[in-house]
Amino acid sequence: MATPPQQIRNVAIVGARGSGKTTLCEALLYEAGVLTRMGSVAAGTTFSDSEPEERARGMSLSTTLVTIPWRNHLLNVLDTPGEPSFIADALAALAVCESAVLVVNGEAGVEVQTVRLWERCRELGLATLLYVNMLDREAADFLAVLSELKEAFGPHVVATELPLREGGSLAGVVDLIDMRAVRQREGERGELEEGEIPADHRELAEQQRDRLMDEVAELSDALMERYLEGEQIDHGEVVAALEEGTNRGTLFPCVCGAAERNLGTARLLQAIVEDLPSPVEHPLAGLAGKGVAAFVFKTRADPYAGRVNLLRVFSGTVRHDTSLLNPRVGAKERIGQLVQYLGKEVAHVQELGPGEMGAVAKLKETCGGDWLVEGEGEPPSLGLALPRPAMAFACTPKGHADEEKMLTALRRIREEDPAVELYRDPQTGEQIVAGLSQLQVEVLLERLARRFGVEVELAPPSVPYRETVRRPASGHGRHKKQTGGRGQFADCRIELEPIAVEERLQFVDEIKGGVIPSQFIPAVEKGVREGMESGVLAGYPVTGIRVRLIDGAHHPVDSSDLAFKIAGSLALKDALRAADPVLLEPVMALTAYVPEETVGEVLGDLNGRRGRPQGMEPRGRLVQIKAEVPLAEVLTYGNDLRGITGGRGDYTLEFLRYEPVPEQLAARLLAGREREARVG
Secondary structure (H helix, E strand, O other): OOOOHHHEEEEEEEEOOOOOHHHHHHHHHHHOOOOOOOOOOOOOOOOOOOOHHHHHHOOOOOOEEEEEEEOOEEEEEEEOOOOHHHHHHHHHHHHOOOEEEEEEEOOOEOOHHHHHHHHHHHHHOOEEEEEEEOOOOOOOOHHHHHHHHHHHHOOOEEEOEEEEEEOOEEEEEEEOOOOEEEEOOOOOOOOOEEEOOOHHHHHHHHHHHHHHHHHHHOOOHHHHHHHHOOOOOOHHHHHHHHHHHHHHOOOEEEEEOEHHHOEOHHHHHHHHHHHOOOHHHOHHHHHOOOOOEEEEEEEEEEOOOEEEEEEEEEEOOEEOOEEEEEOOOOEEEEEOOEEEEEOOEEEEEOEEOOOOEEEEEOOOOOOOOOEEEOOOOOOOOOOOOOOOOOEEEEEEEOOHHHHHHHHHHHHHHHOOOOOOEEEEOOOOOOEEEEEOOHHHHHHHHHHHHHHHOOOEEEOOOOOOOEEEEOOOEEEEEEEEEOOOOOOEEEEEEEEEEEOOHHHOEEEEEOOOOOOOOHHHHHHHHHHHHHHOOOOOOOOOOEOOEEEEEEEEEOOOOOOOHHHHHHHHHHHHHHHHHHOOEEEEEEEEEEEEEEEHHHHHHHHHHHHHOOOEEEEEEEEOOEEEEEEEEEHHHOOOHHHHHHHHHOOOOEEEEEEEEEEEOOHHHHHHHHHHHHHHHHHO
């Protein structure tokens, strides 16, 4: 039987790599009694990081769904990757949740990925709870991190707890709502021990309590009036005000603990239930009563089970052994066995109701990003904008007979990560795998080998150069061949001129008097388009040209589509050589987040890469730098940036436009292409 939506909490656990998200999920499962013992990320024994690639690297590479029953509520918790290469999984998880727990490393504080994920939470309007983790470590400083959070995310970040230290170690938390010390034996679960706040903690607790009450009172004129008059505001009123402020996105509670030692976990479970919204608060809750609508937010490709799809139900009830429509492909899918993941146990269920999450296997066409609905109509939008790939690699199977097997397996594996793109390069015929980073592509190929037995070799990343022209020119193409019997004849004259490179080609038919019969005009255009795939400078595709077909000749017997296609291609090449061709390179919009003290060195490095800074903006302890830079200069930028910033910098790349390559660089590139052609 489906759980009432009011008793469900859908929460994405997000944060920077190394902040302890997976350990926190493990602690939540243990505290709720789902697990009998906590696993370890270092030992590769956690529930969430079950893939060999995750265990080998000691980090999450994909989203894991765990369902936690706790105090008459059902918590669907999504443990997401913190590594920027796999941010698509985190973005998809946020899109199907009402709330997020943003985990912050108590030593490192606000990091690049912390800022990026916070901004995405704000774009989606998610209720956000901040959890400062790892406060048992020697260099951890809760107050310093709290100050950073306020500086980066605004004054409405407010502590509802403080770490409780006794004997130099973390013993629990100070509850600022009820002003009580809450202790828990390290690593143990069960009832918490409450008592008076120790004298050495009281002054700080009173200061932070006043700041909390200032924020709470601002949420209601009635509360503000009572607060200013010194009237006591009870626990229930404070909790209700916190819930309202959190749900409205005007207040961001900050709690604390040490997940690895299961300290503060029970309090976090309580905060999730008390402060965070249920599915009835999701913007798409208005779909209720309009039939079944479920969104698939994650796909796992399995060589035996096929596709395993994680989905979230927004309205209606998804039932076993029924059919739902996938609007993207226009086909119905039969819903087989539905499951929920209760820790390491898989619970088979007959239905998933509004707000619930679960999984279904063996859908034929459906994968991540698809809707399953009842009836016709356009499905709603979740505003899931994924970053575009920034690095491309050519891949070939180690065994040449495995090419078809490689392509099939690549398509299956790609379903797990929609930020990866697969395509065949029309210039070289190579199979290209493009991703956000080299790490992302390497992980994809490791899964390819393990699951499907296909080993693949990667070539170095290549730059997709293009060619265009800088002035108008005319071209003539004539194809004549006589070999006995029927021959081949076609004659074309074109005029060529530059246009915006984004437009690729404008083909204009200006033939008059039937000198080229109308049935052959499409063949001329086809020849021009095929000719554009290999330019006259270095064989790169041509873009940004207008071709006007102005004259020609035909033969009543020997002319054919093939002859005019060849003549069209010859005319294009002739015109390109006379039109001052130029080499183009892709220019990227680079956004880097770096520590303030490294800004000068980062900017100097970008200048050396032909980068053009576009502005800077502070982000807490970090500085956001925006720049335009040629792709050829940043193919290995990740390693270099990490070296400059001591591993604390991060960046994103997005395609911006094509620009001419500077003449000296173009000359070297063309000379290199000529050498390759001679060797080949």
